[in-house]
Amino acid sequence: MLSDKSRPVIEATLPVVGENIGTIATRFYEHLFAEHPELLDGTFNRGNQVDGSQQQALAGSVASFASVLVSAPDRTPEKLLRRIAHKHASLGIRPEQYQVVHDNLMWAIVDVLGDAVTPEVAAAWDEVYWLMASALINQERGLYSARGVRPETVWRPWRVERKIRETDDVVTFVVERVDDRLVKTSLPGQYVTVLMPMPDGVRQPRQYSLTRADDGQHRQFAVKRVQGDGKPDGEMSTLLCDTVEIGDVLTMSLPYGDVVLDDAGRPVVFASAGIGITPMAGMLSHLVAANSGLNITLLHADANEGSFALRRQVVEDVLTARNASLHVWYEDGTGSIEPMDGVHAGLMDLSEVTLPDDALYYLCGPIPFMQAIRSALIERGVAPSEIQYEVFGPDLWQADLD
Missing domain, CATH: 3.40.50.80 (Nucleotide-binding domain of ferredoxin-NADP reductase (FNR) module)
Known part of the structure; x- marks a missing residue:
């Protein structure tokens, strides 16, 4: 919940921040990767950076969270936070990375809005950020705990056991566990993140839904080749479909995802x-x-x-x-x-x-x-x-x- 001091400031500045949030998000990512190029290796999906979807999602999430704090101070957008937390957990995001995001996001706000960002305005938006970040950190801590892992241990090696051509542009991968560490079964509807080095050596993550109930020993997911329609071909889907073969070892996260089958017994x-x-x-x-x-x-x-x-x-x-x-x-x-x-x-x-x-x-x-x-x-x-x-x-x- 916003403090009494910050609420009127956020109410007053939300329109102008909302109007410029897309530009702020773009400048944020540009500055973030200039200061921390290592985040492009294994953490951020550069395909989503190229098409602008990551910038749009960040802008929408921050603006929506701030709007809810103002319009409905007695609640938080739990589904929005839960969706982001599961995605972060599947990437092994660590609490200390939120400070890095904070510093670069606040820089972008000042860069875009200039003198309009007075100390009072900066303090109010700082409060908004840490309310959102703290909620995500707490949720992600619970997700890691439920799987019995730490952020750096969400990853496991899996060997490709079968590769099945489903259609002209979809391939199913059946993988088997390589190590002997305990792996809990997935919940119905969850996904895993596959982390692979691209031809230029940079590791890229992609999420894929699990397509069959698993026993913790074997998992199955399907990959659709991304190509055409005026967009660059998907580097991960092309690599998986054309290059990865039976016997190869993939690095995959434990299963996460908030859209899971409800056990209420209803149709x-x-x-x-x-x-x-x-x-x-x-x-x-x-x-x-x-x-x-x-x-x-x-x-x-x-x-x-x-x-x-x-x-x-x-x-x-x-x-x-x-x-x-x-x-x-x-x-x-x-x-x-x-x-x-x-x-x-x-x-x-x-x-x-x-x-x-x-x-x-x-x-x-x-x-x-x-x-x-x-x-x-x-x-x-x-x-x-x-x-x-x-x-x-x-x-x-x-x-x-x-």
């Missing part, structure tokens, strides 16, 4: 598009492994059946589950050779299916897809709190703050 509806099927496949696999009797509805949209990654695994799990159904939407309007409960043409349309009462919803896919599905669900009377969503990369949507 579940999974809605995904494209590679967004990956966390859904993982949660479905957990339900099948547990012999769950939950009412399960899986809705998936794709270009066509050939581009439906993990299709055979998903279909087999739906058939194995005691009370599950599968509906697909193919943009090209083609049918299916698989046993489906419904094959629809075009984009996903919830009016074409019957949804269970009192269900919990999980969304994953491109942000426009999730925005459309979430809006359709809310129009049907589903409470926003009953809808969880997973964003690959920095969360540029932050729908949980609605």
Whole structure:
């Protein structure tokens, strides 16, 4: 909670900071990496720096946190903080790194706003930063403790046991544990960070959803090759798909992620598009492994059946589950050779299916897809709190703050 001294200062300056927060974030990262180039090796995803998504996510997070402190002083944006904390834990972020971020962020605020940053204004925004940082440090400490690790020991070596071509641009990796340190199983819906040296020697991290229930000895994740559409090819996905072979050893974090299957015993509806099927496949696999009797509805949209990654695994799990159904939407309007409960043409349309009462919803896919599905669900009377969503990369949507 903001102090009485700082609240009116934040209220007065929030509009101008909000108006300039994108520029502040850009200048922050430029200065941070100039002062600490080592952070580009193993901590920050430079692909997200190139396309600007990391800057946008930082700007949105800081502005949103400050806005909540002013508009709702009796609460904090827990979902926003939890999402960031899990991502940080999967990267092994350490408490002392928050001081480095603080120093460079405050420098950027002064650099952009100039003389408007009086000592009083600087002190108020300093308080905002440390309220947010302290909340994240505490959450991350709990996440490390729950896994029985320290930030520097979240990493483990895993050997590639199988490499499965799912589609033209998606490859599944099945990896086995190399060392004998205790590894707890993942929760349904979680991801791991893969840390690999690029051809120039700089290590880069990427998060990948776990696509099957694991026993702590073996894990499975899928990688979609990123290329085309006017963007530079994804360096990590290209390296994994083209260069990594069976027998190679990968460095992976322990599993983290805040979007996990609720154990409330209520019906579940999974809605995904494209590679967004990956966390859904993982949660479905957990339900099948547990012999769950939950009412399960899986809705998936794709270009066509050939581009439906993990299709055979998903279909087999739906058939194995005691009370599950599968509906697909193919943009090209083609049918299916698989046993489906419904094959629809075009984009996903919830009016074409019957949804269970009192269900919990999980969304994953491109942000426009999730925005459309979430809006359709809310129009049907589903409470926003009953809808969880997973964003690959920095969360540029932050729908949980609605």
